[in-house]
Structure formats: structure tokens, C-alpha cells
Amino acid sequence: MxxxxxxxxxxxxxxxxxxxxxxxxxxxxxxxxxxxxxxxxxxxxxxxxxxxxxxxxxxxxxxxxxxxxxxxxxxxxxxxxxxxxxxxxxxxxxxxxxxxxxxxxxxxxxxxxxxxxxxxxxxxxxxxxxxxxxxxLEVARQFDGVSKVQREILHMMSLGLSNREIASRRKVSLSNIEQRLTEIYKALEIAKSEATVPRVEAILKYLSMTGTAKH
Known part of the structure; x- marks a missing residue:
């Protein structure tokens, strides 16, 4: 055989x-x-x-x-x-x-x-x-409540950019980015807490979801 x-x-x-x-x-x-x-x-x-x-x-x-x-x-x-x-x-x-x-x-x-x-x-x-x-597609489902712009901002946050730098690169006001961040935290179900920093939590969640920690 x-x-x-x-x-x-x-x-x-x-x-x-x-x-x-x-x-x-x-x-x-x-x-x-x-x-x-x-x-x-x-x-x-x-x-x-x-x-x-x-x-x-x-x-x-x-x-x-x-x-x-x-x-x-x-x-x-x-x-x-x-x-x-x-x-x-x-x-x-x-x-x-x-x-x-x-x-x-x-x-x-x-x-x-x-x-x-x-x-x-x-x-x-x-x-x-x-x-x-x-x-x-499993990851895509996790981002169901996150818009394209919000995801782009999350990516820029993960690169270590400040709110002011993100605003400058996107050619929008600082208050626009701050409002976007509030929307992002809500979409990712990140609640305000004395024990956590929402920005850090959002970045960690983004990296975990996308596997881009080294990219």
C-alpha cells in the first residue's frame, strides 16, 4: 500500500x-x-x-x-x-x-x-x-460597537501618542478627541474607577483584541 x-x-x-x-x-x-x-x-x-x-x-x-x-x-x-x-x-x-x-x-x-x-x-x-x-471574525465581533474612527484613535493611543498629538495628526480640536475617548470607553465598557486608568485599560484591551502589541 x-x-x-x-x-x-x-x-x-x-x-x-x-x-x-x-x-x-x-x-x-x-x-x-x-x-x-x-x-x-x-x-x-x-x-x-x-x-x-x-x-x-x-x-x-x-x-x-x-x-x-x-x-x-x-x-x-x-x-x-x-x-x-x-x-x-x-x-x-x-x-x-x-x-x-x-x-x-x-x-x-x-x-x-x-x-x-x-x-x-x-x-x-x-x-x-x-x-x-x-x-x-471573532475579533471583528469584539469591535462591533467601535467605529472606524474610534479604532484609528485606539491604534494611535497604543503607539503612545498624547491626546494633543492625536488631535494634531487628525486635524481636529483637542476637545473632539477628548469626546471621542469618552465614546471609546463607553463602547469598550470601561467604567471609571479609582483603581484603574481608562486610557490604559482601553489600550490594553485594544492590544489584547488585535494582537498588535509588537506591531
Whole structure:
């Protein structure tokens, strides 16, 4: 009886993370190839003929992971595609949920901390009846009450910008930003308390929701 080895293309520009992902998959019996860019992925995929590709969003200079996913869907429709990112959702990369095509899986890299769960999820995706797993949409639901402008202000707050600097960059008054902050605290259900600082609580909640602490 012929035993087929399933093949995985790992597209990750961070060498350490790419090696970590590849090793976990190799230990589970997959044949893996790690490349660091969309260009290298295009060059390698034909020869490898993978069953599944795990693709980071931020691939440095050149096309990003979403660009690569769209290209692979057109040229290699038989390859299962997984976006694997530290970013909680595509909006955190300046993209929108609609930029992630239907049928493409979106996983957080934090899943790798539990190798067994990570491998089980990959097995589900690669299987005949794979479900559509979209961890990014879980984050989108958390932001249901937060407007686009409020989220932009939250991002600027997370970068350490003062209210005055945020107002200057958005070309609005300081009082406008202060009012926006009141709205943000309400949307995130952050109550005033002597034990907490609402601004800090909002930033921590934003970072937790988006996974952008290092971005």
C-alpha cells in the first residue's frame, strides 16, 4: 500500500518562526518547505505541489500574504490556504475582512503555543470536510460597537501618542478627541474607577483584541 506524505508550504519572513512552524509540522509527519517571501513562494510551489500553504500577512518588501493568497487561489485552487498571523484580524494590517477570500482559513499564531491543537486544526483544514475557520471574525465581533474612527484613535493611543498629538495628526480640536475617548470607553465598557486608568485599560484591551502589541 502506497503511503503519501502530505506537503506543506510555510511562507514566513521570520526565520525563527518559520523554522518553529516547520518543525512542528515535520514532527507530525508532514513534508515541509519554508520560504520567506511571496516571490519565493511562487517560485517554489510548482515543484513542491503542496496540499496546504500557511501564509503570514506581513512578508516584508513586496507582495503581502493576502496578495499571495489571491494569486494562489487563481492558479492553484486545489491547495488549502491558511493565513497564519500574529495580527488578530486583517484590519490590524490595514486590510479589511473582505480582503480575506471565502474558504481561506485565518489562524492566530498564538495557536502554535499548543502544538497538539495547532496540528489538529491543520488536520481539520486539510481534511475532506474542513470547516471554515476564521479567528479574525471573532475579533471583528469584539469591535462591533467601535467605529472606524474610534479604532484609528485606539491604534494611535497604543503607539503612545498624547491626546494633543492625536488631535494634531487628525486635524481636529483637542476637545473632539477628548469626546471621542469618552465614546471609546463607553463602547469598550470601561467604567471609571479609582483603581484603574481608562486610557490604559482601553489600550490594553485594544492590544489584547488585535494582537498588535509588537506591531
Amino acid at each position: 502506497t503511503v503519501f506524505t502530505r506537503k506543506v508550504l510555510v511562507v514566513e519572513d521570520d526565520q525563527f518562526m518559520g523554522s518553529l512552524i516547520s518543525q512542528a509540522l515535520s514532527n507530525a509527519g508532514f513534508e515541509t518547505k519554508h520560504v520567506i517571501s511571496a516571490v519565493e513562494a511562487k517560485r517554489s510551489i510548482g515543484a513542491l505541489d503542496p496540499d496546504i500553504a500557511l501564509i503570514d500577512i506581513d512578508l516584508g518588501d513586496g507582495p503581502n500574504g493576502i496578495d499571495l493568497v489571491h494569486m494562489l487561489l487563481r492558479i492553484y485552487p486545489g491547495v488549502k490556504l491558511v493565513i497564519l498571523s500574529t495580527l488578530a484580524d486583517a484590519k490590524s494590517a490595514g486590510l479589511g475582512a473582505l480582503d480575506v477570500p471565502a474558504g481561506v482559513t485565518y489562524l492566530r499564531k498564538s495557536l502554535i503555543h499548543d502544538v497538539n491543537e495547532f496540528i489538529s486544526t491543520i488536520e481539520l483544514v486539510i481534511g475532506d470536510n474542513n470547516p471554515e475557520i476564521r479567528q479574525d
